Amino acid sequence: MDLPLTTERLVVRDWSLDDAEAAHRIYGVTEVTHWLTPAMDRVSDVGAMRSVLQAWIEAQPNLPPPRGRWAVQRTEDGAVIGGLAIRLLPPYEEDLELSWQLHPSAWGNGYATEAGRALSEWAFTQDTDELFAVARPSNVRAIATAKRLGMSWVGETTKYYDLRLQVYRIRHSDLGDPEQAG
Secondary structure: OOOOEEOOOEEEEEOOHHHHHHHHHHHOOHHHHOOOOOOOOOOOOHHHHHHHHHHHHHHHHHOOOOOEEEEEEEOOOOOEEEEEEEEEOOOOOOOEEEEEEEOHHHOOOOHHHHHHHHHHHHHOOOOOOEEEEEEOOOOHHHHHHHHHOOOEEEEEEOOOOOOOEEEEEEEHHHOOOOOOOO
16 A cells, blocks of 8 residues: 555554554444444453554555555544554455544544545555445444445345444445535
């Protein structure tokens, strides 16, 4: 990936082990991990988070673009406020999921949409035709973000992660379409 990706307020970049404390403030919070798919318990401590980051960092070079995991850093203060990922959805053959996780203090500022849009635009330069987002039906924040990203509702399924999920999709041709942005 041509890193970092920069937006007006954010930098999307590779994770580093130096991010362990900041990442733990995100993935160690039940309000964040409760919504993740697949379901994930909160990371218990900074040491465990460092191990998770190590696994992500080691896996990254072996993932074909646009797959991977990245940190979201706010430019005004340098704080790591979240993470983004593009990965295969079950049955792990072709459907790519775009996901975002932000610390609760960063919610409601449009950061997930801003970072997700930048990552989507990059992903569509990598021979990718479409991206999906999945959300639990009660996760109104994730559903609203998917819509702000220009994603269209596809339906509801239990196909992914053995959970009942809402499915949203964006295609390269949808980018910049004001009809989709509502």
